[in-house]
Amino acid sequence: MAVVNVALAGRSYEVRVGRDLFDNFAGQVRPFLERYSADERSVPFVADSNARALFAETLEQSLSWVGLEIDWYEVTPGEGSKSWAELERLTDWLLARGVTRSDHVFALGGGVVGDLVGFACAILKRGCGFVQLPTTLLAQVDSSVGGKTAINASAGKNLIGAFHQPSLVLADTGCLATLPQRELRAGLAEVFKYGLLGDAEFFARVDKDSAAILACDNAVLEATIAHCVGMKARIVAEDERETRDARALLNLGHTFGHALEAETGFGDRLLHGEAVALGLVLAARFSARRDLISLADAENVTDALARAGLRTEISALGLDCDGTVLADHMRHDKKAGGGTVPFILLRALGEAYVARDVELADVAAFMDEQLQAH
Numbered sequence: 001m002a003v004v005n006v007a008l009a010g011r012s013y014e015v016r017v018g019r020d021l022f023d024n025f026a027g028q029v030r031p032f033l034e035r036y037s038a039d040e041r042s043v044p045f046v047a048d049s050n051a052r053a054l055f056a057e058t059l060e061q062s063l064s065w066v067g068l069e070i071d072w073y074e075v076t077p078g079e080g081s082k083s084w085a086e087l088e089r090l091t092d093w094l095l096a097r098g099v100t101r102s103d104h105v106f107a108l109g110g111g112v113v114g115d116l117v118g119f120a121c122a123i124l125k126r127g128c129g130f131v132q133l134p135t136t137l138l139a140q141v142d143s144s145v146g147g148k149t150a151i152n153a154s155a156g157k158n159l160i161g162a163f164h165q166p167s168l169v170l171a172d173t174g175c176l177a178t179l180p181q182r183e184l185r186a187g188l189a190e191v192f193k194y195g196l197l198g199d200a201e202f203f204a205r206v207d208k209d210s211a212a213i214l215a216c217d218n219a220v221l222e223a224t225i226a227h228c229v230g231m232k233a234r235i236v237a238e239d240e241r242e243t244r245d246a247r248a249l250l251n252l253g254h255t256f257g258h259a260l261e262a263e264t265g266f267g268d269r270l271l272h273g274e275a276v277a278l279g280l281v282l283a284a285r286f287s288a289r290r291d292l293i294s295l296a297d298a299e300n301v302t303d304a305l306a307r308a309g310l311r312t313e314i315s316a317l318g319l320d321c322d323g324t325v326l327a328d329h330m331r332h333d334k335k336a337g338g339g340t341v342p343f344i345l346l347r348a349l350g351e352a353y354v355a356r357d358v359e360l361a362d363v364a365a366f367m368d369e370q371l372q373a374h
């Protein structure tokens, strides 16, 4: 098992990464069970129906050894669960259970469950504790760590939320073997992102290891996830609320990617990680267009993602729109402010920065080219 500490004054927590952590679940989370052990003997768990079906038995068995049961709250998999209606239903359930500010709620699943539960716990009685049990690669390397929690609004994704850090993240790498390859691959895009934004050597390593990651080789998975989480922990410790540029770098590929997700309806047609992969290619090519990196470097990014089986050409998405429509989605990105949209661009592979001088008209022209290319 690898342990990464997220160092935040008075709110530091561990991210534990390793296989079979759920087998000894009760031991791993002992401090967060105290009140349930002393009192009602059942522990509040929120899970999507897939994660519950896959992991309930292991978790229930581990808790049964310390005399506890799980009280399940189930949500439908997918972005649709990050809604006001689901938040209301969940907070009502937590209140009916009598959850107090010193209790912990357990969030089992991918980013949707983590974001929803984190936000519910941020506002429940002005804040109670929660433990993240991420079961997807994307959630293990990114969304479960760092305290960004949110639901979606009709105006856009993740627009209603709060910073609320978990008390512990247990990333059981064994969960990843249950994921469809498409979802695992989508998570790999976020792994590449870490290399591109700050560690060229890691980017090359992920390129070399992508087949082993997709085959769920545990040693490779553990080392890779711990590396990503280590990078994220350093960034979050430096810039928890994204008030400086450090945390914004984690949005590499996301402004382009969100526009593609918005255009494809935030659903199965294009998964978030798949959009991030395309966004990384676009960020690299746009950086080359501005002479920040060479065209050869931009194509290195494209080739590495393609070798991992990720789509790299937006022309193949069959979008029925032009570059202006996509640039317009970016204008509504929540990072936009004061009439400008900050873009995370590359000065080198492994060196990202926040560019605040990007004209959306330029982006629209670039996207038009990309929609027609290849």
Ligand code: GLY
Residues within 6 Å of the ligand: 142, 143, 145, 146, 148, 247, 250, 251
């Ligand atoms: N997923 C980007 C962040 O946590 O800042």
